[in-house]
Amino acid sequence: MSNKKKYIEIASVFFKLGCFAFGGPAAHIAMMESEIIDKRKWMSRQHFLDLIGATNLIPGPNSTEMTMHCGHERGGIAGLFIAGACFIFPAVVITGILAWFYTSYGQLPEVTPFIVGIKPAVLAIIASAILKLGKKALKNIEIAIIGLLVLTLSILGVNKIIALLGAGIIGVLYFYSKNKLTNSSKSIAPFFVFNISTSIFIKLSSFKVFWTFLKVGAILYGSGYVLFAYLDTELVAKGWLSQPELIDAIAIGQFTPGPVLSTATFIGYQLAGFWGAIAATIGIFLPSFLFVLLLNPLIPKMRKSLIISYFLDAVNIAAVAIMLAVLYTMSIDTLTDWKTISIALLSTFVVFAFKKISPIWIILGGAFLGYTFTYISEYF
Numbered sequence: 001m002s003n004k005k006k007y008i009e010i011a012s013v014f015f016k017l018g019c020f021a022f023g024g025p026a027a028h029i030a031m032m033e034s035e036i037i038d039k040r041k042w043m044s045r046q047h048f049l050d051l052i053g054a055t056n057l058i059p060g061p062n063s064t065e066m067t068m069h070c071g072h073e074r075g076g077i078a079g080l081f082i083a084g085a086c087f088i089f090p091a092v093v094i095t096g097i098l099a100w101f102y103t104s105y106g107q108l109p110e111v112t113p114f115i116v117g118i119k120p121a122v123l124a125i126i127a128s129a130i131l132k133l134g135k136k137a138l139k140n141i142e143i144a145i146i147g148l149l150v151l152t153l154s155i156l157g158v159n160k161i162i163a164l165l166g167a168g169i170i171g172v173l174y175f176y177s178k179n180k181l182t183n184s185s186k187s188i189a190p191f192f193v194f195n196i197s198t199s200i201f202i203k204l205s206s207f208k209v210f211w212t213f214l215k216v217g218a219i220l221y222g223s224g225y226v227l228f229a230y231l232d233t234e235l236v237a238k239g240w241l242s243q244p245e246l247i248d249a250i251a252i253g254q255f256t257p258g259p260v261l262s263t264a265t266f267i268g269y270q271l272a273g274f275w276g277a278i279a280a281t282i283g284i285f286l287p288s289f290l291f292v293l294l295l296n297p298l299i300p301k302m303r304k305s306l307i308i309s310y311f312l313d314a315v316n317i318a319a320v321a322i323m324l325a326v327l328y329t330m331s332i333d334t335l336t337d338w339k340t341i342s343i344a345l346l347s348t349f350v351v352f353a354f355k356k357i358s359p360i361w362i363i364l365g366g367a368f369l370g371y372t373f374t375y376i377s378e379y380f
Contacts, residue, residue, distance in 0.1 A: 006075045007082055013040070014067050014083045018090040018258045020360045021063070023122030026326045028063030028259075030129030031359045036070050038132075039358075043073050045136045047299075052133075053315035054299050056164050056322075059220050060288035061259045064088060068292040077293065084289055091258025092265045092281050098252055099269035099277060117370015118363055119334045120344035124351040125359045126327050130320060137317045146171060147317035154325035164318050171314025172307055206279040209272050213264050213283030220261075220284075227253075227260065231267070240271060261285065339373040 001009075013035060021028045029052065036042050051069045055062050064087060071083025138144055150163045216230045227250070235241040241249075249270070253263030261284050268280025302308040335341050346369070347362055 003075065003078075007078060010071050010075050010079050010082050011086045014071065014086040015090065016360065017067070018087040020363050021087070021257050022118045022363055023126070023330075024260065024326070025061065025063040026126050026129075026323045026330075027122040029066055029323070030125045032063070032066055032070060033129045033133065034125075034359050038356075042070060045133065047073075049133060049137055049316045049319070050299055050303060050312050052319045053164075053312055054295060054302070055292075056160070056315070056319050058291045058295060059218060060291055061220075061261050061285075064259045064261070064285065065288050065292050068289065069296055072292070072296045080292060080296070081289065084285070084292075087258060088262070088281075088285060091256050091262035094256045095252055095262040095265040096269060096277055098256070099266040102248065102252075102266070103269065113371040113374035114367040115370065116339060116374055117343050117366040117368065119330070119366075120340045121347040121362050121366025121369075123327060123331055123334060123344050124347035125362055126323065126330075127348065128351045130323050130327065133323075134317075134320045137313075137320050139313060142174060143171075143313060143317045146314050147321040150318040151321040151324055154322050155328060160322055163322065164315055167318035168311040168315045172310045175310040175313075176307060206272050206275040209268050209276045210279035210283040213268070213280045214286060216264075217261070217284035218287040227263065231263075235267065235271075241267065245270060339370070339377065342373070343369050 017028070017031055017035060021031055033045075033048065037045050037048055051066060052062075055065045055069065058065070064084060067087040068080045068084040071079035071081070073079075075082065134147075138147070146167050150167050153163050153166075154160065212234050216227070216234060220227060220230060231241075231246055231249075232243070236243050236246055246267070249263050249266045250260075252266045253260040256262060262281075264280040264284040265277045269277040272279070302312060331344075335344055343366055347366055350357060350365070351359075351362060
């Protein structure tokens with residue numbers, strides 16, 4: 001296949017995922033696993049797992065960075081940028097339109113009935129991916145114990161990065177000792193510290209918006225709730241944004257498809273109009289492109305090193321365990337009434353009974369059922 005055809009394929013795949021990727025990073029990665037591994041076979045499931053494990057150790061939105069890794073595997077450096085841009089683009093456009101709507105009318109359109117159905121449908125998609133990735137990651141009883149430990153810690157609220165790094169270190173120490181290795185290995189630093197400095201207050205401009213979100217994108221670990229904390233410090237504390245406005249912005253990121261960091265587009269528009277939205281979007285996503293560009297070539301070399309291979313195996317099962325913890329938490333928060341439970345059960349049946357069906361149809365079906373069930377419960 002020519003490079004041009006590969007680039008078109010990459011663009012179409014990730015633009016489509018960007019339009020329908022609801023439910024957060026775990027759901028996004030589950031949809032990617034179905035599209036990239038099961039349907040298109042761009043790489044082995046083991047390499048996909050290695051990419052997940054390594055990506056969890058760097059700052060930035062994990063699922064967006066995974067699109068970049070997948071694009072790189074298919075189309076090199078150009079594929080990396082095409083995949084990332086196409087995945088981000090739909091969310092940014094939708095969020096930008098909503099930002100204009102919010103600025104013009106002071107409220108958001110009613111989308112709750114659709115989200116009622118999408119969230120439980122996403123649970124089934126995540127469960128399917130966990131099963132397939134878990135089978136590949138679960139190589140022996142020791143790995144299973146590490147995974148169980150990380151799952152327990154994650155449910156108890158231990159920081160994800162601490163759990164991942166702890167699992168990797170335990171895996172290296174145990175398997176090194178078990179195999180009585182005598183050779184040494186150079187250590188590598190998977191990430192670096194980005195120093196946050198606050199400049200003196202000047203008139204808000206597109207450049208200042210860009211710089212603020214660049215700092216956040218370079219150090220961000222965790223979920224949308226962690227993003228909320230960063231933005232509260234950077235924006236609300238400085239008086240640039242009110243807390244209710246920030247809460248509305250985070251809500252936008254949660255119920256639009258694609259990465260939750262598209263919240264930056266909404267906030268940038270609030271702060272400095274159209275060019276503020278562009279500046280915030282580029283600022284928050286640019287570090288991810290650079291991190292992945294640096295990290296991707298290292299992963300095959302890491303797998304060839306025996307000690308780092310042990311580290312990756314332990315981190316991989318830890319990543320699957322964290323996905324399982326996310327599924328558990330999301331299930332408790334989502335399955336609250338007959339509507340959500342019914343949609344979750346039906347979606348689970350379809351996902352596991354018809355394994356070749358695209359997750360996109362599950363999302364659309366969930367949205368339709370959510371709207372229908374909400375209408376029935378209100379009028380009957």
